[in-house]
Amino acid sequence: MDPSGSTRRAVGILVRMSTLGTTAVIFDLDGTLVDSEPNYFEAGRRTLAEQGVTDFTWADHEQYVGISTQETLALWKERYGLTAPLDTLLADKNRRYLELARASTQVYPEMRKFVELLAAEDVPMAVASGSSPEAIEAILAGTGLAPYMPTVVSADEVAHGKPAPDVFLEAARRLGAAPADCVVLEDAAPGVAAAHAAGMRCIAVPYVAAQADDPAFATAGLLLRGGQSEFTARGAYEWLAPRTAG
Incomplete structure (x- = not known):
């Protein structure tokens, strides 16, 4: 020793x-x-835009800071009347977020x-x-x-x-x-x-x-x-x- x-x-x-x-x-x-919030905002904005919601703002995003992605999307389905399945929305937003996160965090x-x-x-x-x-x-x-x-x-x-x-x-x-x-x-x-x-x-x-x-x-x-x-x-x-x- x-x-x-x-x-x-x-x-x-x-x-x-x-x-x-x-x-x-x-x-x-x-x-x-x-x-990472700017990346989450952008991923969410693009996901919503694909579902026809084009007026999502940073102020809107701030309401969901600290809430899990899955829970946020469940709230969005109710708020915006999204018809896509939750799993589809989750996969879409996660894919977009990972692309942004890997590029710059x-x-x-x-x-x-x-x-x-x-x-x-x-x-x-x-x-x-x-x-x-x-x-x-x-x-x-x-x-x-x-x-x-x-x-x-x-x-x-x-x-x-x-x-x-x-x-x-x-x-x-x-x-x-x-x-x-x-x-x-x-x-x-x-x-x-x-x-x-x-x-x-x-x-x-x-x-x-x-x-x-x-x-x-x-x-x-x-x-x-x-x-x-x-x-x-x-x-x-x-x-x-x-x-x-x-």
Whole structure:
């Protein structure tokens, strides 16, 4: 056995235990880790246009931020009177979205820094998203985040999407973490509500600033009303560390 290696491992464990302890961090993907909403809007706009709905706007899109694609399409069928089967609409929108996502998806710089900070401490991380497994995989691979996020849960894999807690509870289960030890990063009210329902702490970074007064956001342990413009990797880390020590 290499004594120096053992020492380094022991020191690493001590460093981790002195900062974030048993904390695990679960990230929402769209609008939280990456700015994918423009791609979702465009995919949705094109899908609706093919069904004869030509007046879908960004303001319309904002109403569905944080809701799974399948649930969004079910709502669209009712709102716009779409006659195409849900499975057809889902396949169409996912295909269009994947084409856009593979071409261009940007990681928020401070979120990438935060992921790297957590990785340096060996903090377990996961992604829990309303996107399809294929979309999550494509984005994580394309942005270079995949090595940091081996644990991924899609709303397609659980019984209920956000605001139900299912995706977060499943992520915690796969990480081997207690819900009380998990911290969720979210940009939308349904996701913040889901984190609260799961018994997890939450850092809320609203994608739509005007929605920051939604009652769900009041349940977050840390609410950054200015969204990504207020989020910093160091600030989020320092918010976590004292609470772990406490």
